[in-house]
Amino acid sequence: MxxxxxxxxxxxxxxxxxxxxxxxxxxxxxxxxxxxxxxxxxxxxxxxxxxxxxxxxxxxxxxxxxxxxxxxxxxxxxxxxxxxxxxxxxxxxxxxxxxYAGVEEAPPPAVAPPPPPEPEALREARRRIRALMERARGLAMPRLLPPILAVEGVLDDLARRPERIAEARELLALHIDGLERITARLAAGAAPPEGLPALLADLEADARNLRARLQEQESMALAVQVKVIGDRLRRDGYG
Structure with missing residues (x-):
């Protein structure tokens, strides 16, 4: 044979x-x-x-x-x-x-399941952020982009952990709504007031602080998991 x-x-x-x-x-x-x-x-x-x-x-x-x-x-x-x-x-x-009768053949490769769709609130926020970016570029005001990009970074973090959306919902709504109002007024021909750069800097800082807080919570959750697993291993005599 x-x-x-x-x-x-x-x-x-x-x-x-x-x-x-x-x-x-x-x-x-x-x-x-x-x-x-x-x-x-x-x-x-x-x-x-x-x-x-x-x-x-x-x-x-x-x-x-x-x-x-x-x-x-x-x-x-x-x-x-x-x-x-x-x-x-x-x-x-x-x-x-x-x-070749009886020759073992490998099964076809498994198709990875598609990723779950983003929550509706997150998709709507992304749509508004994209519209803000297009309008900000059309206004030729580069200072508008950093806070918009900072909010987009928050959305990227929330896409990986959708259960955190509730914690950031109020701040995101305030930031996106405020940026939409500012860009709408500027697009209508309003002159930028003196306090606009400081406000935009505050919006950017708030978004970055939110990202840092979310990442810190994830790090703390990981530390707790590591401690729990380590304690269990030692309790069962494996550590």
Missing amino acids: ISAFWRRWLLPFTVLPLLPATLFNLFAGREWALLGCLLGIALPMGATWLMRRGRAGDARLAALAMGAAAAIVALLGAEAGPVAALLLGLGAWGGTTLL
């Missing part, structure tokens, strides 16, 4: 008789016969690659490739009739199918 390992390496040896035939047809100028030999070499190489990959259904594809190779070589290379080529192709297909 030939092992599955060696059965995967038998296919390349089937092309050995075609190597001298390929050279002969090349120098003889027999283009159709040369094409048949080249395809008769390429298809078994493809079948070998399929069997090396070993996914579900690859053995069936390899058998079809070997059958096609035999039929093409017989029809083009040996100039046999279509009936003889068909019979030889069926024989190669059947032989390859029997050869």
Whole structure:
């Protein structure tokens, strides 16, 4: 009984008789016969690659490739009739199918499930932030961008931990609403007041402080988990 390992390496040896035939047809100028030999070499190489990959259904594809190779070589290379080529192709297909019967094939790779959709509140906040960015760029006021980007950073953090949205909802609503009002007035032609830069700096600082607070809470939660797991290991005699 030939092992599955060696059965995967038998296919390349089937092309050995075609190597001298390929050279002969090349120098003889027999283009159709040369094409048949080249395809008769390429298809078994493809079948070998399929069997090396070993996914579900690859053995069936390899058998079809070997059958096609035999039929093409017989029809083009040996100039046999279509009936003889068909019979030889069926024989190669059947032989390859029997050869690889019982060879274990790997299941197809599992498809990762799509990420869960963001909460509606977060999607709405992102939409408003994108609109703010476009309006701020249109106003040619670079000072508007830092607080907007800081709020966007908060949204990125909340996307990873949606359960924290309730803690930041009020501050986000205040910041986004305030930035929308400011950009709307500026777009209407209002002159920036003297206190605007300080207000924008405060909005940016508040958003950064919120991010720092959320990250600190996550760090504290991780420290608690590490302590709990360590205590349990020591209690059970593993530490």
